[in-house]
Amino acid sequence: MNIPETAELIVPIAIRNVPIVTGMVEQSATIFGLDKEGAQNLGLAAEEVFNVLASAARPDEKIRIVVRQGGYYVEVACYFSRHAIPITALNITKIPDPDDESDIENLGIILAAKVVDRLQLVRSRQGEMALRFTIERRYPEQVIPSGIPPAGHYSVGEGGFEEIKQFASRVSGMYGANSPGFFRFPGKIVDMVKSREFGVLLALDGKGNVGGGMLWKWGGKMIDSFGPYIFTPQPGLVGEIVQGVLEKVGRKGAVCIVNRMPGDDLLRNFFEELVESCPANRIRTTACHPPLYRQLEEDTGSVAYVHPEVEIFVKECYERLVLPRSVVATTHAGEFIEPHAAFGVQVDKKQNLAVISTIVAGIDAEEVLAGYVASLYDEGITRLEFEIDLGDETTPVLVPALHAVGFIPCYVLPWGGRGDILVFECQGPRGF
Structure with missing residues (x-):
């Protein structure tokens, strides 16, 4: 059975429609792969946002709700008039004043922000606003492979799902805090790649072993990259991986590729340091390895x-x-x-x-x-x-x-x- 990637609902912003909104979001989230707790939290966030809007909206205003499955996450986007939500309701550190009725009503946005993984408000030039909130699927941490992979000749390729999971586990085990937290969940990396929002290139020996690799996230004019992460001391492997990635992402419309948290100094021969591109005596960065940049097109x-x-x-x-x-x-x-x-x-x-x-x-x-x-x-x-x-x-x-x-x-x-x-x-x- 083919499962659709989105579900959409348009309703008047009125309290009577809360059950319709909550039910639609929870059912869609369940179909799109969230567990019971995740689907309920997404429904709760939608309910709280809708209640805040309903307390301030004009009788003729409507809201468009789009639930989208992104493989490793489910996103709810609420589209409405820019005048329908108080800006102060979006500051999750704000302590509500119990004597201010509007503060109590706006508490719903704070509650929504607490139960989702990401919450973002976008204002379009046409005046419409989109409040997006996301919950990611829950993945188990996987046992980290011990030791380095066996010696052999490793060549660059995309690899299969099991090799991607091995890559993620080795990154988490060998690089620890010098790598993004999502590498602790190998199944999540697989779904990130399957979603086509991310790409991956691995060093493979053809016998099921992974000697390194690099992950990237497709964007508009800028691509975010992670790595390269190297697990075996094969000469020239770093250059092969980086060159392979540059060939993959080149001529795809992106102007540049960046690495905001390189795990070591392996990329310095291929990228420029963004921090060094600025007056060094006037800045201080807490990152162990400064962010890196490389131009792809003019x-x-x-x-x-x-x-x-x-x-x-x-x-x-x-x-x-x-x-x-x-x-x-x-x-x-x-x-x-x-x-x-x-x-x-x-x-x-x-x-x-x-x-x-x-x-x-x-x-x-x-x-x-x-x-x-x-x-x-x-x-x-x-x-x-x-x-x-x-x-x-x-x-x-x-x-x-x-x-x-x-x-x-x-x-x-x-x-x-x-x-x-x-x-x-x-x-x-x-x-x-």
């Missing part, structure tokens, strides 16, 4: 909107990377700015890392950011990064707030978002 240029406080820094980064950019310094000239800011955060506890990004830039950004930093430090997360999309002209206004809270610019990630991403790093909480 970069025809773009516009980068920056705040004057980071203009020189960004220009120097572009000059060292030889990237054609029109840098536009933006200043506030009295135009309307949203009163309330909202941010999203992704946490990798194994890496002790949290990455914060903008949902909405607002006047109270400094206060909200300070709350995020304090909350994350209280949870023991001490590596904090903030990403500003230089292709979004509404975000440069956040730079003074970032500086006030303790963030400094670290490097530019070409084509990491709508445009380039300027990555900030927190030097420690201030004032609390």
Whole structure:
């Protein structure tokens, strides 16, 4: 039986439709492979979001809900008018005021964020908003193979599912905290590759043994890569794997490939260091191995909107990377700015890392950011990064707030978002 990849529902935003929304999301999630707990949590998140919208929506407003299976995850996307949800409801560190009825109503978004793996709000240029939340399938950790694979001649190939699982287990066992946490779940890596959102290339000896490999995630103009991870000391194997990956991803529309957390120094002969591309005496990175970058196709240029406080820094980064950019310094000239800011955060506890990004830039950004930093430090997360999309002209206004809270610019990630991403790093909480 062929299982569809999406399910869709359009209903008026009214309390009476809560059971319809919850039932549709839970049933779809179950069909798409989530276990009972995951499906119920996804249904709960949809219910909480719908309740918040219903408390504020006009009688004639409708919501479009799309449930999509991505192989290793199930995503729910809720599309609605940009005026249907209070921005303050999206800050999950905000403590509701029991005397404020609107705060209690908006608590649903906080609850939704707590039961899903990822929550993201996207605002389109047409004014519609999409609130996306995702739960990943649960996978067992697999016993890590002991020792290095046997000596032999390893050549590059895609490999089968069992070889992909062996690759993931060896990465987790040999590289530990210097590798992404998802390698602890070999079955998940298989489903990531099957989803076609990821690709993999392995070093194989034809006898079921894996001597290394590299994983990458397809994107728009930027491809994220992981590795290469090497388990056997065969001369030239690193170059064969990297060259094989470059051939796979080349001429596919991507302008560059990056590696944000190389496990060692193996890529330095093939990629450029992004941190070194910026003024080294003005930054500090907590990563053991700085992020790396390689151009795949001609970069025809773009516009980068920056705040004057980071203009020189960004220009120097572009000059060292030889990237054609029109840098536009933006200043506030009295135009309307949203009163309330909202941010999203992704946490990798194994890496002790949290990455914060903008949902909405607002006047109270400094206060909200300070709350995020304090909350994350209280949870023991001490590596904090903030990403500003230089292709979004509404975000440069956040730079003074970032500086006030303790963030400094670290490097530019070409084509990491709508445009380039300027990555900030927190030097420690201030004032609390």
